[in-house]
Amino acid sequence: MSRDQYTFVNPAELYADIKPQKQHMPEPGLDADLTPKADLGEESYRGTGRLQGRKALITGGDSGIGAATAIAFAREGADVAISYLPEEETDAQRIAGILRDAGVTVATLPGDLRDAEYCRTLVADAVSQLGGLDILVNNGGKQVFQESLADLSDEQFDDTFKTNVYAMFWITKAALPHLAPGSTIINTTSIQAYSPAAILVDYASTKATINAFTKGLAAQLAPKGIRVNAVAPGPIWTPLQPSDGQPQEKIEEFGAETPFGRMGQPAELAPAYVFLASAESSYVAGETLNVNGGMPTP
Numbered sequence: 001m002s003r004d005q006y007t008f009v010n011p012a013e014l015y016a017d018i019k020p021q022k023q024h025m026p027e028p029g030l031d032a033d034l035t036p037k038a039d040l041g042e043e044s045y046r047g048t049g050r051l052q053g054r055k056a057l058i059t060g061g062d063s064g065i066g067a068a069t070a071i072a073f074a075r076e077g078a079d080v081a082i083s084y085l086p087e088e089e090t091d092a093q094r095i096a097g098i099l100r101d102a103g104v105t106v107a108t109l110p111g112d113l114r115d116a117e118y119c120r121t122l123v124a125d126a127v128s129q130l131g132g133l134d135i136l137v138n139n140g141g142k143q144v145f146q147e148s149l150a151d152l153s154d155e156q157f158d159d160t161f162k163t164n165v166y167a168m169f170w171i172t173k174a175a176l177p178h179l180a181p182g183s184t185i186i187n188t189t190s191i192q193a194y195s196p197a198a199i200l201v202d203y204a205s206t207k208a209t210i211n212a213f214t215k216g217l218a219a220q221l222a223p224k225g226i227r228v229n230a231v232a233p234g235p236i237w238t239p240l241q242p243s244d245g246q247p248q249e250k251i252e253e254f255g256a257e258t259p260f261g262r263m264g265q266p267a268e269l270a271p272a273y274v275f276l277a278s279a280e281s282s283y284v285a286g287e288t289l290n291v292n293g294g295m296p297t298p
């Protein structure tokens with residue numbers, strides 16, 4: 001039998017065959033170009049009906065963590081809408097094909113998260129194409145390193161906040177009227193929220209904001225029966241990193257600082273999103289679930 005997410009393994013030795021390699025891609029980067037290939041769970045994720053009949057919207061569902069989450073959700077029985085940038089159409093179509101193979105309804109909804117009007121249309125289109133909405137995963141994000149604050153342009157600062165924070169606000173606000181009790185919202189923060197890197201001042205600030213937004217909104221929506229939580233990944237092998245998420249000289253060491261001594265794979269994040277999306281986590285709200293290779297968090 002081949003390995004699935006329930007197979008017991010030595011987590012320190014898992015994925016020893018996927019070592020980070022220097023490479024540069026223009027933003028937003030494509031999984032199709034990532035070398036070596038990341039594991040999105042294509043071959044390994046096994047569903048057991050944990051999200052049967054649910055309807056999910058996942059931003060940035062074309063690649064990386066969002067794509068691995070989309071695959072897991074579909075195999076757990078959820079209909080899935082994914083958003084992504086138009087230039088990521090090839091990645092998005094590959095993932096859409098994998099989702100359709102799971103026998104669920106799939107919507108592909110390209111556009112720019114920095115645009116409030118697109119964010120509102122995205123929610124309306126997801127609702128109409130899936131026939132409703134009860135899981136929202138805010139996952140799309142921008143990370144571009146800058147060595148010095150002097151080099152951090154107003155435009156980048158604005159783009160990072162628009163993509164990571166404003167889009168989450170616009171999409172969540174538009175989604176709320178559609179979310180019945182039992183629905184869940186899952187935001188994507190980062191280890192950077194607590195341990196900001198010197199070269200990621202704007203990005204880390206957005207991730208701390210996402211944690212606070214998650215906890216405040218969780219308190220507001222809990223009485224309505226809507227749970228809000230976050231997942232905080234550590235260093236994960238996705239196109240975000242080689243497309244100026246990190247300097248080239250840091251890519252080869254990517255993840256070496258974790259207690260496991262390795263980077264994580266998107267497939268290792270998906271079960272965290274499934275847990276927070278499913279009814280199993282009925283008493284979990286305002287939580288940040290860290291999936292970071294063992295780095296201490298507050």
Ligand code: NAD
Nearest residue numbers: 060063064065084112113139140141190233235236238240
């Ligand atoms: P990724 O590049 O595969 O996914 C990010 C996605 O964001 C892209 O695929 C793209 O579709 C979307 N996006 C970016 N700018 C956009 C825009 N203007 N309009 C529309 N879509 C846009 O990388 P990933 O690492 O899987 O990132 C997913 C999330 O995980 C992000 O929020 C990221 O901050 C977070 N995260 C990643 C890591 C890591 O090490 N990879 C660590 C912590 C947190």
Ligand code: MG
Nearest residue numbers: 029062063088
């Ligand atoms: Mg992508």
